Amino acid sequence: MNLKELSQLLGLSQTTVSRALNGYPEVSEATRARVVKAAQTHNYSPNTRAQGLATGHSRCIGHVISVNDSGEMVNPIFGDFMAGAGETYAANGYDMMMTRVGAQDEAETYRTLKARGAVDGLVVHAPRNNDDRLPLLTEIGLPFVVHGRSTGSTLDYSWLDVNNRRAFEDATRYLLSLGHQRIAFINGHETLDFAIRRREGHVRAVQEAGLTLDPALMTTGEMTEEYGHSNASAMLDMADPPSAFLVSSIICAVGVRRALDDRGLKPGRDASIVTFDDCLSYLGNGTATPVFTAMQSSVRAAGATLAQMLIDRIQNPRGPHIQTLWEAEFVVGTSTGHLKD
């Protein structure tokens, strides 16, 4: 069933049917009602591609997932982010497209996406320091919003980020206030902007307290459970092990906890753990009392909000750029306690 058939069926022109369905005022309400009903009974929906060709828009948002060097890692927050974004897209009649791409042909992918007219805009994930995707997208004229920020970029662009620096500064202060002096910092890859900011926050709080940083207690890497486990294990086996762990992801924190368990150490009693918690739906941080003391911010909510920002931007490309900074909520769970003497 297409427009032509439907309009013939109704004894109307394609113009009128199209306008009736798209809510134009030139159509009488009586006619509109008739058209809408017929469309429903005959299960008519306008062909996406024809509509897109005529309007010049795809009503589709792209998400380009860059596969990192290891080539295998899937960001665990991805599902929740997409779930949040998906709600917004659905509510606004947008489709959501995903593209996987190796790091080397990133630029090519973005250019092709634009040339093909496949998407009206896209979300930039996992921004790096001075990320070259921002000038690229600006140059080729593809609307975008950034999940996070790109320090060093002089461009004006829209982003939504968590105040990572403050969150990790506060978290470190909290551990210091409990008497911890040797604090391990299990961070993500410091090619990523958020990881850099987190380190800055941590470093600032440690230095502020007049303590010196031990490089042996700071690691960076892919934020998997195994990564948390192996690094925490190594540190716990040091001659002078840390008494507290500051962890960049609850998934790593699970690994850190396992390292403690392996050694018969109890989190909160024998060693403390503070983690960042993205509020993943399948890895909730306890129901009544939080399991981990954590800085939390819902990545799902971030997805929903960023999607709306992008849609607004697409519909009004000349509008001002929006920058949103969310503060993480600090919750005290059972994984932290005073330093034992």
Added chain:
Amino acid sequence: MNLKELSQLLGLSQTTVSRALNGYPEVSEATRARVVKAAQTHNYSPNTRAQGLATGHSRCIGHVISVNDSGEMVNPIFGDFMAGAGETYAANGYDMMMTRVGAQDEAETYRTLKARGAVDGLVVHAPRNNDDRLPLLTEIGLPFVVHGRSTGSTLDYSWLDVNNRRAFEDATRYLLSLGHQRIAFINGHETLDFAIRRREGHVRAVQEAGLTLDPALMTTGEMTEEYGHSNASAMLDMADPPSAFLVSSIICAVGVRRALDDRGLKPGRDASIVTFDDCLSYLGNGTATPVFTAMQSSVRAAGATLAQMLIDRIQNPRGPHIQTLWEAEFVVGTSTGHLKD
């Protein structure tokens, strides 16, 4: 840059340029080379929608994610599945589209997807017993493949599944062989086909051993960490607690382990855990020796294979349906041990 401009630039007709780029034999190799090069330098890619309109195909695959009643859960395996599928799609020039939908307007969504011509085919996720999506999709003529199976369906359709019944039967037998008699079974929602099969496997092995099943040791639910933790906790606090846990997901298993840790019990020594492991990239089951004794099968590989099956089906809709059954690999880790007397 569009076809018309490019062809004018080259002094050729649109036909010739189109044919040159699409590999038709009617074009001399010299001309083709010239065209391809010009397309590259001018960054030309055919407009997706125009191409789709002309050919009648979208070269796009749909993934409809049904949001369950709780409305909030995101399947943790989703990211890895999509990563696997995405590789295949990219290699074959297909785009990948996601749609989120509430359970009540599932049918409507599929119909609209077809009517709009938005996708050439789709992957059915999380099939239920006698799933009504299969006859629906067959009726509306949208090619599909199923990740899992739908018991009770009399249709002929393509699927890829893990032999869940055998995996859980074998796992249960393994626990029995270690002397465990009270085995808890932490399962997923038994509206889902795979969960039903897993229960069947477990039940069969228990009955085969001449033991009676204790309904108090069998739970079903959303497979989150918290779900594993709360149910394992409740069972461990029973007068006659289980000595082993059979768990449907490594995420739940992490929760079960936490419940043991809470009580100072050590997995493998004080209680055993066997889990199904989807080989999620961020939640690897140890490097050298597995942490959990597990039945493992890569959901990422499943995504890649199913994507190929679907593409084959789209390109040859009259071809035979393919049914693939994978056996899970059983690995013994540190989470299981003989029953202490």
Added chain:
DNA sequence: AAAGTGTATCAAAGCGCTTTGGAATGCGGT
């Protein structure tokens, strides 16, 4: 009665591509 004003509808062009059904060109064979 003529002119003006909305209102409700329509025919046709155009979006950028593929593809059908020719047409022009070059070349060997008679």
Added chain:
DNA sequence: ACCGCATTCCAAAGCGCTTTGATACACTTT
């Protein structure tokens, strides 16, 4: 010199929609 026969290229139709610019008609208004 003429006739096939490839080879190489092209003009134009068509995919299903939106949208421009008109048209037909029923009312006021002067």
